[in-house]
Amino acid sequence: MIYLLQGNLSVSDSGSYLPVAIQVLFVVGLIALLIFLTHILGPKRKTADKLQSFASGIESHGDARQPMAIKYFLTAILFVLFDVEVIFFYPYAVIFKELGWNGFLAVLMFVGFFLCGFIYILKKGALKWED
Amino acid sequence: MNALILSAVLGVIMMFSGVMLKQKSAVRNIAITGLFLLLVVNILEMSGMSFFRINTAGMMHFDRFSLLFNCIVFFSTFVYLLLSARDIEKTGNYYAEYFTLIFFILCGVILVSSFQSLLILFLGIEIISIPLYILTGSDKKNLKSNEASLKYFLLGAFSTGLMLMGIALIYGSVGSFSTAQINMTEKPGALMIAGMILLLFSMSFKVSAAPFHFWTPDVYDGAPTVFTSFMATIVKVAAFIAFIRLFGEAFGNLQPQWQIWIALITAATLFIGNITAVFQQSVKRMLAYSSIAQAGFMLLSLYAMNADAKEGLLLYSAAYSLATIGIFAVLIKMNDYTFDGFNGLAKYQPLLAATTTIFLLSLAGIPLTAGFISKFYMLKAAVATGRHLWLVIFAVLMAAVSVYYYFRVIQAMYFKEGQPGIITTSPVFKYTLVVLAALIIILGIFPNLLLNWYYF
Numbered sequence: 223m224i225y226l227l228q229g230n231l232s233v234s235d236s237g238s239y240l241p242v243a244i245q246v247l248f249v250v251g252l253i254a255l256l257i258f259l260t261h262i263l264g265p266k267r268k269t270a271d272k273l274q275s276f277a278s279g280i281e282s283h284g285d286a287r288q289p290m291a292i293k294y295f296l297t298a299i300l301f302v303l304f305d306v307e308v309i310f311f312y313p314y315a316v317i318f319k320e321l322g323w324n325g326f327l328a329v330l331m332f333v334g335f336f337l338c339g340f341i342y343i344l345k346k347g348a349l350k351w352e353d
Numbered sequence: 354m355n356a357l358i359l360s361a362v363l364g365v366i367m368m369f370s371g372v373m374l375k376q377k378s379a380v381r382n383i384a385i386t387g388l389f390l391l392l393v394v395n396i397l398e399m400s401g402m403s404f405f406r407i408n409t410a411g412m413m414h415f416d417r418f419s420l421l422f423n424c425i426v427f428f429s430t431f432v433y434l435l436l437s438a439r440d441i442e443k444t445g446n447y448y449a450e451y452f453t454l455i456f457f458i459l460c461g462v463i464l465v466s467s468f469q470s471l472l473i474l475f476l477g478i479e480i481i482s483i484p485l486y487i488l489t490g491s492d493k494k495n496l497k498s499n500e501a502s503l504k505y506f507l508l509g510a511f512s513t514g515l516m517l518m519g520i521a522l523i524y525g526s527v528g529s530f531s532t533a534q535i536n537m538t539e540k541p542g543a544l545m546i547a548g549m550i551l552l553l554f555s556m557s558f559k560v561s562a563a564p565f566h567f568w569t570p571d572v573y574d575g576a577p578t579v580f581t582s583f584m585a586t587i588v589k590v591a592a593f594i595a596f597i598r599l600f601g602e603a604f605g606n607l608q609p610q611w612q613i614w615i616a617l618i619t620a621a622t623l624f625i626g627n628i629t630a631v632f633q634q635s636v637k638r639m640l641a642y643s644s645i646a647q648a649g650f651m652l653l654s655l656y657a658m659n660a661d662a663k664e665g666l667l668l669y670s671a672a673y674s675l676a677t678i679g680i681f682a683v684l685i686k687m688n689d690y691t692f693d694g695f696n697g698l699a700k701y702q703p704l705l706a707a708t709t710t711i712f713l714l715s716l717a718g719i720p721l722t723a724g725f726i727s728k729f730y731m732l733k734a735a736v737a738t739g740r741h742l743w744l745v746i747f748a749v750l751m752a753a754v755s756v757y758y759y760f761r762v763i764q765a766m767y768f769k770e771g772q773p774g775i776i777t778t779s780p781v782f783k784y785t786l787v788v789l790a791a792l793i794i795i796l797g798i799f800p801n802l803l804l805n806w807y808y809f
Contacts, residue, residue, distance in 0.1 A: 335365070338365050338369075341369075342368055342369065342372065345369075
């Protein structure tokens with residue numbers, strides 16, 4: 223860790239990151255200030271209703287650790303998976319022309335692998351809702 | 354490149370074979386044949402027959418070192434499947450998926466052995482880690498396996514975060530991911546040094562070097578034994594190749610700065626691994642600590658970073674992987690994983706006991722075995738640096754300590770009375786064990802059989 227201190231702070235190195243450092247300081251300072259201010263200035267009214275825990279504006283009921291059918295989870299996670307994969311098409315759409323046929327083939331390969339995964343999921347019955 | 358593409362495709366094939374084929378043996382045979390193909394294709398690339406010409410934009414480079422290392426990895430995995438493929442199937446319901454994940458891990462191993470860019474290093478490490486989290490937790494009904502998987506995932510994700518932060522800092526100071534560019538930096542700034550230290554920490558975590566080793570015993574103990582075997586051998590040596598490539602190629606010029614840190618980590622790893630292994634009651638847990646201790650020896654190559662070190666690491670990865678795979682393959686067949694479980698094995702299963710003895714002797718570094726000659730190369734490389742001779746002496750002392758816990762198993766097998774509960778073994782299993790033991794002795798006498806491949 224000594225080398226951290228011995229490191230040579232050249233101009234291009236530290237100078238170009240000065241704005242980042244200022245921003246970090248600003249963020250930390252602002253958060254600390256806000257927490258401090260709300261604590262000092264805000265009124266404190268502790269009633270029984272206010273201290274109760276609630277979810278989405280209504281009173282909570284039941285146990286949060288209730289077992290739930292795995293298919294909800296599976297469908298949700300598969301949706302997220304495919305949703306994230308689609309994001310990869312956006313950068314391709316932007317540089318579609320520059321990449322030419324090579325880029326097209328690469329994306330075709332990507333879709334091919336993607337399709338393999340989809341067929342696998344269907345075959346495994348991950349999206350079968352009725353048992 | 355051949356092997357990289359083939360292993361990805363084989364992974365997909367294995368995935369579908371689980372859906373299409375109903376017979377377990379068919380899936381297993383496809384996996385073993387696929388691995389053999391992988392080995393053949395890789396050897397073809399070594400002799401100049403590359404099937405694909407893909408422009409990697411300088412992000413990957415398949416040189417002699419990485420290709421030979423891949424050969425060792427594929428051969429070890431091939432042997433591993435021959436010995437333990439049946440046991441992989443018994444772990445859970447998704448037998449084809451386990452083989453799939455193993456092929457994907459091999460994909461990651463190829464990436465980390467031939468990266469020229471920190472991006473590929475990161476990708477490779479992740480492709481290795483994520484399937485491993487799943488394999489660790491593949492014994493779903495077992496609470497210990499679940500715990501191990503969760504622990505491994507949380508700690509692994511944390512160390513990957515450290516690695517990303519390190520890569521980001523280095524990119525910030527150099528402006529490039531390329532290892533050659535990073536090495537050309539004239540005056541490393543504070544950012545670069547901080548990035549290097551973060552990379553050092555995260556890679557030490559991946560190879561389970563002390564003081565980043567705390568996950569290893571629990572994860573190795575909790576995971577199904579077949580997958581512990583895979584994790585402790587093939588994945589661990591792959592992480593070492595990544596480590597030595599990273600510090601040789603990206604930070605080679607900074608060696609005077611990091612060398613003392615590596616020396617301290619090496620000493621700590623050797624000490625903690627060997628001393629803690631002495632106190633273990635379970636052979637599986639002892640092997641987990643022994644893998645930490647062996648990692649300490651492999652770290653010597655990183656410390657030395659010269660021609661001897663690279664040769665030594667190749668030899669060490671072959672010797673260590675083959676011997677440990679052999680021991681684990683026998684351990685899986687036992688009913689009782691404690692030292693007492695091995696009592697009297699020599700009487701009932703003389704062949705298993707004899708081969709296990711050879712594997713243990715190799716791990717302890719007794720002459721005429723591959724373990725001895727690889728330890729010798731490591732020490733030779735460390736002496737050649739001409740500095741920190743205390744480290745070499747300490748390593749030899751620790752190797753002497755390791756003899757104690759390896760020989761406890763031999764003592765239990767040959768000199769104690771007992772009736773070991775053992776599951777019956779097939780003839781293929783026995784033949785493979787004998788071939789493996791013979792290979793270890795041959796490598797111990799003629800290490801150049803392997804090392805010549807590095808040059809010709």
